[in-house]
Amino acid sequence: MGTQRGGEQYDSFGEGCFQSQLGFIFCDSQWKRDSNAMEDKQFELRKSKLEELRAMGIDPYANGFTPEHTAGELVSLHASKSPEELEQVEDLFSLAGRIVSKRDFGKSAFFHLSDRTGQIQGFMQKNSIDEKTYTLFRKLLDVGDFAGVRGELFKTRTGELTVRVRELFFLTKALRPLPEKWHGLQDVETRYRQRYLDLIANQRTKEIFKTRSKVINLIRRFLDERDFLEVETPVLHPIAGGATAKPFITHHNALDMDLYLRIAPELYLKRLVVGGLERVYELGRTFRNEGVSTKHNPEFTMIEFYQAYATYEDLMNLIEELVCYVVENTVGDTLFEYEDKKIDFKRPWNRINIYEALREKFGSEITEDDQFLFARADSMGINHNGIKGKALTEIFEALFEDSLVNPTFVYGFPLDVSPLARKNDDDPEVVDRFELYIYGREIANAFSELNDPIDQKKRFTDQVEMKEKGEDEYHEMDNDYVSALEYGMPPTAGAGIGIDRLVMLLTNSSSIREVIFFPHLRP
């Protein structure tokens, strides 16, 4: 404080300020972390322990220790054994991991070691290991450090399977302390910005991402078994096509041209169907330059798949099967709770026609009399830009979306909001398209593909006209895609599923940021 302002302290204080100001030039938010690094006592202490280790000839970042066992493996193989049975097991086991707790009794000590499979307790006794190692463990090994151990198994008085350490290897010194052991890491911002800390401190986070990985795996397995081919198409697009959304724009220097990060892989996948790859899918990142919310991240993961000789109705069945397959192999039960509601995935799922739902609510005027429709939309505050289909779907969403808790297929989409979908054979005003809603959220979008190149060209032209009407979300003309269709695309149906939102449901996560390792945040 003020009274401590002796010459020496004042000098070091001044130096710290200078460093901070340097940091400030580059990044404001970095300032706090940098200045902490300079001043934090625990950090400095751990650094001095590191130097002490080096002085003793111990590499605090040593390589070369190869664990032959894992915590999970030892627990599942030996935890049920009695103490007597364990005494018969004379093998030495070797493990490596992070020290996550330490209980020191002076002449003996307990700790827990954590690896990818779980945790196991270790025990050290002064008289069963050389004194140097024992002192090292007590004085220089901190919670957070990585270590390798070798020893035999036994059971403590309380019955916990424990490794009696005969050899200890320093593997990595942690210079910063771990988050608190009991409450974990709560601060949402730190959890997202420093996800590694979240993963260390919060078991649930690890479980969420394991589930995410499993979901992706299951989807691949499901489609592979049905003879789909996984493919990769460009992320950099000369035309942002396949959906109506605002793209991220980037620039190719050598060609001096703007490119767009893909808003959907759709048009490239259908080119592959033209090429004879009758069943294809792509699972990957898609980018949309729009708002960030609990349900939106600028980059998100979706799967799109296309199946020749299938219709949108076939895809309803396929998606039911696929999603149920994923649910059964992750949650385990087709009925489970999400947030405040129970969701029942039992098949068959409900199917609702947009037009019928609206006619039931308002009478046939709503779908036949444009004046009535637009008046209704206006009264609900819907921005329709004179586009009938937009007014219809928005009215539907406003009124029904929230009630679609159990998986529901919504179909009968209007033509003018579906520039890539095939016209319905009975009603040219609507297309053979559906969306899957779960818990009031759109999870999937699918349709029988428009494979008539002349119709497709006209649809693109209509979209360009909508742009001129002032609609900021429209589909651009893609002549290259039209010419692909001119070579002939077999009748095909395709679907896109939002993986992040599906994982949210399966992990009971209320925000999309909980299911993306590094969600978008301001720098």
Added chain:
RNA sequence: GAGCCGUUAGCUCAGCUGGUAGAGCAACUGCCUUUUAAGCAGUGGGUCACAGGUUCGAAUCCUGUACGGCUCACCA
């Protein structure tokens, strides 16, 4: 983009209608050979997000900024 709320020790949180900061965990020094949120005794640690303002006096009241959360809008 708009509204509301938040930011206090490494972590989790208190801090009433203004009187220049507290706890638990972690850390440090001791003691302790079966603990597991180990225990006991002691110690250190804070530009209370940042910048202004009001005031004799601000973590507390006001304004602005940054970052975050929630809701809404656009969308998947």
